[in-house]
Amino acid sequence: MSETLNPTIDSEPIEPNEESESPSLYPSKKDALQIIDSVVKGGKNPKPLIDRLVAKKKEFLMRETKYLTTVIFDGMEYIYPSKNQDGFNPRMLWLFSVVQSEGKKFLDRNQDWSMPTKLPVNITNYDYDDSFGQLTGTDINSAYWTIAHKMGVISDTTYTKAQDPKYKRVRLAALAILGRNISYTKFKDGVKQTKPFIYENQEKRLKQLYQAIRYSCYQTMNELAKLLGDDFEAYRTDCIYYRDTPDNRKIVHEYLTKHGFEFKQLVYDEPDTKNENAEVVDNME
Numbered sequence: 001m002s003e004t005l006n007p008t009i010d011s012e013p014i015e016p017n018e019e020s021e022s023p024s025l026y027p028s029k030k031d032a033l034q035i036i037d038s039v040v041k042g043g044k045n046p047k048p049l050i051d052r053l054v055a056k057k058k059e060f061l062m063r064e065t066k067y068l069t070t071v072i073f074d075g076m077e078y079i080y081p082s083k084n085q086d087g088f089n090p091r092m093l094w095l096f097s098v099v100q101s102e103g104k105k106f107l108d109r110n111q112d113w114s115m116p117t118k119l120p121v122n123i124t125n126y127d128y129d130d131s132f133g134q135l136t137g138t139d140i141n142s143a144y145w146t147i148a149h150k151m152g153v154i155s156d157t158t159y160t161k162a163q164d165p166k167y168k169r170v171r172l173a174a175l176a177i178l179g180r181n182i183s184y185t186k187f188k189d190g191v192k193q194t195k196p197f198i199y200e201n202q203e204k205r206l207k208q209l210y211q212a213i214r215y216s217c218y219q220t221m222n223e224l225a226k227l228l229g230d231d232f233e234a235y236r237t238d239c240i241y242y243r244d245t246p247d248n249r250k251i252v253h254e255y256l257t258k259h260g261f262e263f264k265q266l267v268y269d270e271p272d273t274k275n276e277n278a279e280v281v282d283n284m285e
Contacts, residue, residue: 029100029182029199033061036075042090046071046080057190061197063182067173068093072184092170095162099154099174100206106153107205115208119218123225124234135233136244137266138252140220143238145171146261147216153209175213179206220259227251239266 029035046062046069053060053073060073067088069080081088107113140146142163149159162171179201186197201207221235228251231243242248244267256263 029201030077032199033072033077034075035072035077038077038079040079040081040090040093042081043083044080045083046078049078054187054190059186059188061184061186063184070184088170088173089166092162092167095158095167095170095174096177098158099148100178102154102158103178103206103209106151107209110152113205116212116215116219118211118215119222121214121218122234122236123221125225125230125232127230128233129230130233133243133245134267135241136249137239137241138249138256139239139264139266140217140256141262141264142168142171143217143220143261144175144213147213148175150260151213151216153213175210178210179204179208220256220261224252224255227255 030038049071050062053071058073060071062072063070065082067082069082071078071080079090079093081090081093145154145159145162148154149156181201182199184197184199186193186195217238218235221238221240224240225232225235228240228242228248231245231248233241233243235241240252242252249265253263
């Protein structure tokens, strides 16, 4: 049985925020592409539908990624999650439309919103003295998701309902595609066209919103680097590496806790962004 793609989890409706009742100033993808309804075809293969549309010489749009295949035809959007391990759970796809909607409403409420200072995703302290002591790392849990919530981009309800670790890849993807243009393969009279159809997102600031979330994360890392001084070794996105001392751990843990982050502690001989051979301790007090 197919599932209608709307803001629900397991058929349980998401209660709207009082702050987000007003409609967005910008059309949604559904409005722009004249999509009346969307249906998730969990466990199904899109090929029979595509072959049928081609055989009947129909005009339609198709988009394939490693996560899903989308077919738009006659006012309907058919979504086929990939069957491999990269595919998203069909019951989690509600998050994409909700994050887009809440992002637009955030911008509507905050017309004077401004971009944080741009900082690099990775920084290394090449003057770090590694001749003594051991290196440790503190990794923020769900960093971008937490920051989006702290900024007010996503509601309390959305934040809580997608906080389960099973949502990790979906959370990241839902934030990453904010404001992104979408390219579709176009079929006319059943024939694949050489020129793709581009859905151009009209709200350019949505893309800036995702950048702001990232830059806010890097600002957190940068502030910690300043507090650690010469004992700071590097940061990689949402994980900071430094000389392992009780005082340094206290500095990092207290700062992150004060700013509403949960985290895990990693101990390395060498910095390793793959988290291999690491002792992991969560701060889930």
